[in-house]
Amino acid sequence: xxxxxxxxxxxxxxxxxxxxxxxxxxxxxxxxxxxxxxxxxxxxxxxxxxxxxxxxxxxxxxxxxxxxxxxxxxxxxxxxxxxxxxxxxxxxxxxxxxxxxxxxxxxxxxxxxxxxxxxxxxxxxxxxxxxxxxxxxxxxxxxxxxxxxxxxxxxxxxxxxxxxxxxxxxxxxxxxxxxxxxxxxxxxxxxxxxxxxxxxxxxxxxxxxxxxxxxxxxxxxxxxxxxxxxxxxxxxxxxxxxxxxxxxxxxxxxxxxxxxxxxxxxxxxxxxxxxxxxxxxxxxxxxxxxxxxxxxxxxxxxxxxxxxxxxxxxxxxxxxxxxxxxxxxxxxxxxxxxxxxxxxxxxxxxxxxxxxxxxxxxxxxxxxxxxxxxxxxxxxxxxxxxxxxxxxxxxxxxxx
Numbered sequence: 001x002x003x004x005x006x007x008x009x010x011x012x013x014x015x016x017x018x019x020x021x022x023x024x025x026x027x028x029x030x031x032x033x034x035x036x037x038x039x040x041x042x043x044x045x046x047x048x049x050x051x052x053x054x055x056x057x058x059x060x061x062x063x064x065x066x067x068x069x070x071x072x073x074x075x076x077x078x079x080x081x082x083x084x085x086x087x088x089x090x091x092x093x094x095x096x097x098x099x100x101x102x103x104x105x106x107x108x109x110x111x112x113x114x115x116x117x118x119x120x121x122x123x124x125x126x127x128x129x130x131x132x133x134x135x136x137x138x139x140x141x142x143x144x145x146x147x148x149x150x151x152x153x154x155x156x157x158x159x160x161x162x163x164x165x166x167x168x169x170x171x172x173x174x175x176x177x178x179x180x181x182x183x184x185x186x187x188x189x190x191x192x193x194x195x196x197x198x199x200x201x202x203x204x205x206x207x208x209x210x211x212x213x214x215x216x217x218x219x220x221x222x223x224x225x226x227x228x229x230x231x232x233x234x235x236x237x238x239x240x241x242x243x244x245x246x247x248x249x250x251x252x253x254x255x256x257x258x259x260x261x262x263x264x265x266x267x268x269x270x271x272x273x274x275x276x277x278x279x280x281x282x283x284x285x286x287x288x289x290x291x292x293x294x295x296x297x298x299x300x301x302x303x304x305x306x307x308x309x310x311x312x313x314x315x316x317x318x319x320x321x322x323x324x325x326x327x328x329x330x331x332x333x334x335x336x337x338x339x340x341x342x343x344x345x346x347x348x349x350x351x352x353x354x355x356x357x358x359x360x361x362x363x364x365x366x367x368x369x370x371x372x373x374x375x376x377x378x379x380x381x382x383x384x385x386x387x388x389x390x391x392x393x394x395x396x397x398x399x400x
Contacts, residue, residue, distance in 0.1 A: 004060065005125040008116050011053040012129035015109060016176055017136045018377045020046040022152070022162040046376070047101055054108040057115050064118050065111070071390050073339050074114065077382070080332065080373060081107035087304040099305065102374065109376050113383025118390060123183070126384070130179040134195055137161050137173050138202025145205045145257075157260020159205035168375060170211020171365050173202045174218060175381045178361060181222045182353040188223065196223070204249055207263040210368040216246060218360060225349060290314035294322045301326035313370040320370035337362060343389045346396050351388060358385035 014020040024043025058065055068074045085103050088095045116122050140161030144151050153160035163169040177199045181192065196219060203215045250267055253259065259267070290310065293302055301324045307313050314320050321329040340359050344352035358381055365372060372378065 001121060004119075005122060007053070007056055008122045009125040009129045009132075011049065011056075011112070012116070012126065012380060013132055013136075014049050015053075016129065016133040016172065016377055016380060018162040018164070018168075018172070020049040021376065022164065047105065050105045050108050050112075050376075053112050057112050061115050061119065064115055068111075068114055068118070068390060071393060073343070073389060073393070074386055076332075076339070077336055077386060078107065078110065080336070081110055084304045091303055093303065095305070105376060106374060106379055109379045110383050110386075113380035114386050114390075115383075116380075117384040117387025127180050127183050130176040131191070131195060133176040134173055134180070134199055134202065137163070137169060137176075138198040138205075141169065141202045141205040155207075155262060157263040158207045158266075159202075163377060166206035167208045167211065167369065168377065170203050170206045170208035170215070171361075171369070171375075172377050173199055173206075174211060174214050175358075175361055175378050178218055178222070178357045179354065179381065179384055181219075182357050185225050185349055185353060200246055200249065204246070204253065207259075207266040209266055209269060210365060212246075214361065214364045217364070218357060221360075222353075222357065225353070286312045287314045287316045287319045290316075290319050290323050294326070297326060299326045299328065301329055307370050315368055315370055317366035317370055317372050340385060340389060343392050347392045351392050351395075354388050355385050355392075358382070 021043075024046035081103065085100065085107075088099065088103065116126060140152070141159035144153060144159040144161065150156060152162060152164055153166055154164055155166050158166040160166040160169045163172060177195060180195060199215060199219065203211045253267065289312070290307070291314075293306070293310075301322065304324055306324050307320045310323075314323065317333065318330060321333045325332070337359055340355050344355040344359070346352075349356075361381065362372070369375075
């Protein structure tokens with residue numbers, strides 16, 4: 001039992017902090033990283049971490065895995081990872097070894113995270129791991145901003161830690177903080193306050209507009225559920241504190257730090273247009289260019305991993321699914337979101353909170369990223385949400 005908890009904790013931290021990816025060389029080949037947009041491209045160390053974790057949990061919890069296979073929603077999501085592998089095999093285009101191992105690793109990480117999320121005895125290691133991921137990620141970001149600029153990050157003047165990409169960093173920090181905060185809905189504790197402070201600091205140092213907005217939306221929503229409906233004044237007070245602290249920190253960075261032009265542009269974008277106006281203009285062009293590829297192959301798309309051969313990806317998951325898999329792929333992606341929402345409606349917030357938070361996270365970052373299904377560091381979030389959906393489904397089937 002103790003060994004299972006230790007293995008679950010270590011495996012999640014190695015994946016979630018991107019330590020395994022970074023020390024596999026994924027985070028060091030900056031030019032390849034930018035060109036391929038493949039944070040899930042696995043080196044030897046990362047591949048071994050994924051495979052060993054999969055072997056351990058699939059062997060130990062094979063009965064639970066078989067139960068998951070009887071859950072239609074699990075099978076449907078699993079197909080999003082497995083079908084591309086078959087399409088790569090059947091495609092006339094050539095794919096290298098890294099492409100195949102990346103896709104297989106994504107499927108295995110999703111499976112293992114789902115299995116871990118099912119085990120009640122592993123709930124505590126998951127929460128500790130999620131907390132540790134936020135602490136490590138935020139700590140590395142602060143070190144990179146104040147002491148050794150661009151030690152890891154590929155974006156000038158923007159912190160990223162071992163994730164290398166600031167946008168992925170912001171998504172991971174918000175996502176794992178969400179896992180910890182949705183584990184319970186009682187009063188706000190000291191550990192929660194520390195986590196929230198580190199989260200805001202860590203996300204701000206990435207200067208990711210989507211990350212900062214998602215952080216504010218999800219954090220305030222989750223904190224509100226803790227305060228309780230009988231204290232409306234306290235909710236307003238908490239919201240004001242969070243907003244004021246974030247704005248004050250952002251203003252401090254603008255006035256006292258020697259920020260890069262890229263970082264200043266993003267901060268001013270948030271201050272002047274809420275991070276939406278000019279962001280849409282910048283990323284909109286990439287999405288429109290990607291849509292031009294869809295016209296001739298609207299139904300089934302242009303083929304798996306086409307977005308990675310583009311000069312600039314669409315920065316939008318919905319467009320990415322259209323480009324690679326056509327309307328069929330886009331509908332499949334929307335069905336996943338809809339199914340999770342429908343299942344979440346069947347339970348109270350103690351069970352459904354994580355699902356609602358994940359769906360919100362997924363929708364927000366789907367508008368700014370085109371590789372969410374290929375990013376290993378955040379795929380455990382989908383596994384945890386699916387595991388919670390399985391629990392709700394099982395309770396509903398038993399009539400509870």
